[in-house]
Structures are given as C-alpha cells and as structure tokens.
Amino acid sequence: MQPFLIKPAYHAAIWGGQRMREALGMTVPFEKTGECWAVSAHPAGVGEVASGPMAGKKLDELFREHPEVLGGGGEFPILAKILDASDVLSVQVHPDDEYAARVEHTLGKREAWLIIDAPPGAELILGVKPGTDRETFRRAIEENRLEAYLLRRKVAPGDVLMIPPGTVHAIGRGILLYEIQQASDVVYRVYDWGRLENGKPRELHVDKALDVIDFDARPPEAAGVVLDEAGCQRRVAIAGEAFALEVLEISGRYRREGDSFFAFTCLGGEGHLVSGEERLLLEAGDSVFIPAGAGVWGLEGHLWGALVYLPDRAGLRAELMAKGASSEELGKVCGLEGGA
Structure with missing residues (x-):
C-alpha cells in the first residue's frame, strides 16, 4: 500500500481558539477549535484516508482490514494531535497502562509535546513543588489553593517535553503545540481555574487522580x-x-x-x-x-x-x-x- 494523506478530526474546547488558522493556515471548523486529531483511529475522533484509491475510508476500518500496514495485528497504538491553548487547559493527570487497564479498561496515556508556537514568557505546568504529598494536594484542591503547589516551566518554539503517566500538567495560555500520545482519551482533571461550561463547572476526578499522581515527577526537556x-x-x-x-x-x-x-x-x-x-x-x-x-x-x-x-x-x-x-x-x- 502506498502512503496516503489523512483527513483529521477536530474537537471544540472551552480553551480553544483560532491559532491553527492564524499560525498554520489550517481551515478549522469551530470558533473555539481546541484539538486537531491529525493521525487517529481512536473512536472519539477517527481520521479518514484523504488520497489514493482508498480515499474516504476510516482509519480504524483500514487498519482492521489491512493490519500489515501497521506491521502486524492489533489496534493502532498512537494518536497525534495539534492543540490550540488560546486559554489555559485544566490541571490534569493521566494513568499508566496498569491502572488504566484495571479501572478504565483501556490504555494508559503517556504523551509528549513539541511546541510549535508560543508567546514570550509562555509557561506550562509540569509537576508539583517538592514536598507536596497526597494529603497536602487534596487539601489544596478542597481549599482552592492548588496553584501554590504547581511547578511552572517556561517554554519556547521547538522545545520537546515528555509527559509520563502520573505527571500533573497543564498547557499554558497562548501555546500551540503538537502532541503524540498513546491512543487513549483518559483524563483525570483536578483543577479548572473556576471556569464554567454551559453554566456549570466541568467534572473533576480527584480520587482517581490521587491514585495515579507521581508527586516526584519533574520531567526534563527532551533535548535529543x-x-x-x-x-x-x-x-x-x-x-x-x-x-x-x-x-x-x-x-x-x-x-x-x-x-x-x-x-x-x-x-x-x-x-x-x-x-x-x-x-x-x-x-x-x-x-x-x-x-x-x-x-x-x-x-x-x-x-x-x-x-x-x-x-x-x-x-x-x-x-x-x-x-x-x-x-x-x-x-x-x-x-x-x-x-x-
């Protein structure tokens, strides 16, 4: 089979915007476009073949019918995205494979980010401050003081960072990035900056998050x-x-x-x-x-x-x-x- 172009799936988000159009010239479908699932066979956003004799075929169908294109059987194991953080994302964490299989019956989620564009002084949240433990973290959430325990890291275009499972993280305002991850959509949200969506706060997942957080995780940049x-x-x-x-x-x-x-x-x-x-x-x-x-x-x-x-x-x-x-x-x- 020959290489082929992919028609991506798009998702709107409360924190999304128009940066994909402005910075990359992409045609986006929503006023607040948050995610382009650029290479995906995940059921929450399946891409399509966009060139050649199989144009229009869904990627999940293609991979099931032609497992040889993946080098063997099994599900397509990765998911590539472009994310527009026109506003800051929620503070969140993802489980590893063992916890995700046991509790969510799916893959865990390790991911990596490549910064495409970012304003001067742009920051990520990546990890928690030394000395923070489970009970301190829980109390900070309950008392709305979590921001004081979060580690911030300045980033610039071209930076690459690995986000292992268990790492508390959030993408800061104004950052446009490419994300590669396992083909999983499991997110445990712990803090959402007091935002409302359709008049209501978005759901938090504090207990599950506390099960999986690695309080010592402070990933280095992947200089390569x-x-x-x-x-x-x-x-x-x-x-x-x-x-x-x-x-x-x-x-x-x-x-x-x-x-x-x-x-x-x-x-x-x-x-x-x-x-x-x-x-x-x-x-x-x-x-x-x-x-x-x-x-x-x-x-x-x-x-x-x-x-x-x-x-x-x-x-x-x-x-x-x-x-x-x-x-x-x-x-x-x-x-x-x-x-x-």
Missing part, C-alpha cells in the same frame, strides 16, 4: 540528538516504549526507510512526500501515513514537522552511535535507555 543528514536536520528527541518522536527540518531531498509505519505532520513550509511514483503535496497542518514495509520514501522541499513511529530502541541506539552520537548525547533522547 541532532543529526545533519542529506537534505534534513534530524532531531531524535524521544524513543520510548510507546512511540518515537523526531523533529525534521527539510531543505532539499531527504530519504528514509524502516520496518515500522511512520506518520509525518507538516508544521510549517511546503513540500512533498515521495514514494515510488507517488508525490503527495504537504502544507502546514497536513499529515501523511507511511505504511510498514513501504520501503524507501522521502520528503522534498522546504518544510518542517514531526515524525512518529514505533522504535526499535536497540537498533536506533546503534544507528545514532554509528553516526557519531556520544553517550552524553544519547542520554538526551528521552526513553532511549528505557523507562519512558
């Missing part, structure tokens, strides 16, 4: 390893057990192959995905799926974006070492040595 390859500056930022994330800056012709499927989302510029005789135009906001076993494929033009896939971590480590990456540099690839 930067490789200057033919036609591309390739930044390998994350290589965890659930997904790998690379940031590609294309200036010419770049060629790639591998055993995994790949999904690339263009976040700026313009170019083409090339595979055999296939040439697919890519503009900001477009995503393309490259099936497992597609052989050599390439990106051409002047564009940048996020590439995600399922990594062979041992093989990737060997590749990076062969290309001159030091042990210190390898340590900056989140998850490469295990645990992410």
Whole structure:
C-alpha cells in the first residue's frame, strides 16, 4: 500500500481558539477549535484516508482490514494531535497502562509535546513543588489553593517535553503545540481555574487522580540528538516504549526507510512526500501515513514537522552511535535507555 494523506478530526474546547488558522493556515471548523486529531483511529475522533484509491475510508476500518500496514495485528497504538491553548487547559493527570487497564479498561496515556508556537514568557505546568504529598494536594484542591503547589516551566518554539503517566500538567495560555500520545482519551482533571461550561463547572476526578499522581515527577526537556543528514536536520528527541518522536527540518531531498509505519505532520513550509511514483503535496497542518514495509520514501522541499513511529530502541541506539552520537548525547533522547 502506498502512503496516503489523512483527513483529521477536530474537537471544540472551552480553551480553544483560532491559532491553527492564524499560525498554520489550517481551515478549522469551530470558533473555539481546541484539538486537531491529525493521525487517529481512536473512536472519539477517527481520521479518514484523504488520497489514493482508498480515499474516504476510516482509519480504524483500514487498519482492521489491512493490519500489515501497521506491521502486524492489533489496534493502532498512537494518536497525534495539534492543540490550540488560546486559554489555559485544566490541571490534569493521566494513568499508566496498569491502572488504566484495571479501572478504565483501556490504555494508559503517556504523551509528549513539541511546541510549535508560543508567546514570550509562555509557561506550562509540569509537576508539583517538592514536598507536596497526597494529603497536602487534596487539601489544596478542597481549599482552592492548588496553584501554590504547581511547578511552572517556561517554554519556547521547538522545545520537546515528555509527559509520563502520573505527571500533573497543564498547557499554558497562548501555546500551540503538537502532541503524540498513546491512543487513549483518559483524563483525570483536578483543577479548572473556576471556569464554567454551559453554566456549570466541568467534572473533576480527584480520587482517581490521587491514585495515579507521581508527586516526584519533574520531567526534563527532551533535548535529543541532532543529526545533519542529506537534505534534513534530524532531531531524535524521544524513543520510548510507546512511540518515537523526531523533529525534521527539510531543505532539499531527504530519504528514509524502516520496518515500522511512520506518520509525518507538516508544521510549517511546503513540500512533498515521495514514494515510488507517488508525490503527495504537504502544507502546514497536513499529515501523511507511511505504511510498514513501504520501503524507501522521502520528503522534498522546504518544510518542517514531526515524525512518529514505533522504535526499535536497540537498533536506533546503534544507528545514532554509528553516526557519531556520544553517550552524553544519547542520554538526551528521552526513553532511549528505557523507562519512558
């Protein structure tokens, strides 16, 4: 099967806006567009094939009927989004696989963020202050004092951060980001800034959140390893057990192959995905799926974006070492040595 473009699913949100249109030139369907599910077979927002002979087919149907495009059987394991935080998101946390399977009968949710655009001084909430424990956290929620216990981190365009399960987090106002995550929609909200939706506060999930919060979680930035390859500056930022994330800056012709499927989302510029005789135009906001076993494929033009896939971590480590990456540099690839 040839690579194909994807028609995404969109979601409105109380915190959404028009940043995808303003910054990326995307056509968005809602006044407060919060999320573009750019690459998704999740039932809450299934994408469609948007090019080639299977155009119009839902991704979940395609993957069930043609499991070979994923490299085997099973559900499509990841979900890629673009998020517009025109207002701050709720303070929330996600469970790991064990808790999610036992309580929610689904996958847990580990995720990573690539900052596309952010105003000067933009901040995320990522973790809680040292010394905060379960009871202190609960009392702070009950007494509406939680903000005093949250750790804030300044971010800028190009930053990549891993958000392991159990990490208290929130995306700050004005940030536009790309998110790659496990294919799960489990969110435990603990604080929502006193907002009302349709005249009512949104539901909180304090007890479940307290079950899963890691009060010591303070994830570092995934600085990654930067490789200057033919036609591309390739930044390998994350290589965890659930997904790998690379940031590609294309200036010419770049060629790639591998055993995994790949999904690339263009976040700026313009170019083409090339595979055999296939040439697919890519503009900001477009995503393309490259099936497992597609052989050599390439990106051409002047564009940048996020590439995600399922990594062979041992093989990737060997590749990076062969290309001159030091042990210190390898340590900056989140998850490469295990645990992410």
